[in-house]
Amino acid sequence: MSDTEVETATEQILRFDDGIPGFPEAREFVLGDLDEAGTFQVLQNVGNPEIALVVCSPWLLVPDYEAVLAEDDERELELTDPDDAVVFCAVTLDEAARAFHLNLLGPFVVNARTQRGRQVVLTESGHPVRHTVYLDDDDVTD
Amino acid sequence: MLVLTRRAGESIMIGSEIVVTVLESRGDQVRVGIEAPRRVQIHRAEVYREIERENAAAIASADRASALLGRRKPDLKRDPQSRPSNSAGEGPGEDEA
Numbered sequence: 001m002s003d004t005e006v007e008t009a010t011e012q013i014l015r016f017d018d019g020i021p022g023f024p025e026a027r028e029f030v031l032g033d034l035d036e037a038g039t040f041q042v043l044q045n046v047g048n049p050e051i052a053l054v055v056c057s058p059w060l061l062v063p064d065y066e067a068v069l070a071e072d073d074e075r076e077l078e079l080t081d082p083d084d085a086v087v088f089c090a091v092t093l094d095e096a097a098r099a100f101h102l103n104l105l106g107p108f109v110v111n112a113r114t115q116r117g118r119q120v121v122l123t124e125s126g127h128p129v130r131h132t133v134y135l136d137d138d139d140v141t142d
Numbered sequence: 143m144l145v146l147t148r149r150a151g152e153s154i155m156i157g158s159e160i161v162v163t164v165l166e167s168r169g170d171q172v173r174v175g176i177e178a179p180r181r182v183q184i185h186r187a188e189v190y191r192e193i194e195r196e197n198a199a200a201i202a203s204a205d206r207a208s209a210l211l212g213r214r215k216p217d218l219k220r221d222p223q224s225r226p227s228n229s230a231g232e233g234p235g236e237d238e239a
Contacts, residue, residue, distance in 0.1 A: 018183060022194035023201075034212040042208055053200040054207040072180050090200040093207040100207065103200065106193040121185055121193055129192045135210075 013046060014110055020119045021106070026051045029117070031088075040091065043108065055088040058104055061133050066125070067107055073120045077111045086110045092130070101130040 014029045028046040039060060045051035058065040067087050069079070079085050088110075090103040104127035110117035146154055153163040160182065165173040176184055200207075 020197055021190055022197045034208050040208075040211045042204070051201060052204045053197070054204055054211060072183075075180055090197060091203075091207055091211070092196065092200040093203040093210060097206065097210055100211070101196075103193070103196045105189070106196065119193065119197075121189055123186060123189055129196050 012115060014043075014115050014117045016117045016119070018118060020108075021121075023051055031055075041088065043088070043090075054091040054093075055108065056091050056102065058087060058089045058102060058107060061102060062104065062131060065104060065127075067109070067120075067122060068125065069109065069120060069122075073109065073118060077109060077116055077118055078114055079109075079111050081113075084111050084113045086112050094132075097135070099132050099134045101132055103129055104131045105129040 012030065014031060016027050016029060018024070019026045023045070026045040026048065029043050030046060032042050032044070034040040034042050034054060040054055040056050043053050043055045058067070067085075069077075069085075073079075077085075086109070087107050089107045092101045092103070094100065104122075105125070106119050106121050106129065108117055108119050148154060148164045150164050150166050153161050155161050159179050161177040163175040163177075165175050167173070178184060
């Protein structure tokens, strides 16, 4: 009966001590799968469920994506092993629902060991804040 | 806004831990050095604002996005050189001829 049940990390609280840009009070989040395959997830604030966004691993859509963290971000997140870093990007659906945008400039990074996270800003990366992915199945653009 | 005039090499302090030093000014560009505790995040304001705006947009579209993407199979086409999907196989491949 639970064949299709998806394992989620719903009960796990991720701590963003600085909040996220624009929402400095949003410090505790949970992450839950949105689709069965776990491609898309929802990052939701514990205190204010209205603060929720769809997120997705950037590598699923941008295989050559690189997230080089600033030293301060690494230190703050106590990321000593890159394998501990879980990276996901905010998804914004466009008005016509023909495409969505991935925020590659400001990914969320969570240390899976400590459950502490931060939305980092990859200032030097040149990554766009809006990387467009069309939903037509025909096209994925840069 | 507090406005101070400083020369190159001069600093201002913000609280007791943050020191902002004007390193050089040339034309309309000013180079600034900042010393602050590590827990203090420092960003170029316009980049930070961009992230703020995008977060707000993502939150505003979250209901629609989750309705659309949540019931959608992860069959988005990837870049040609991308790794194959690791989603559980579902029928025959969807590769185009």
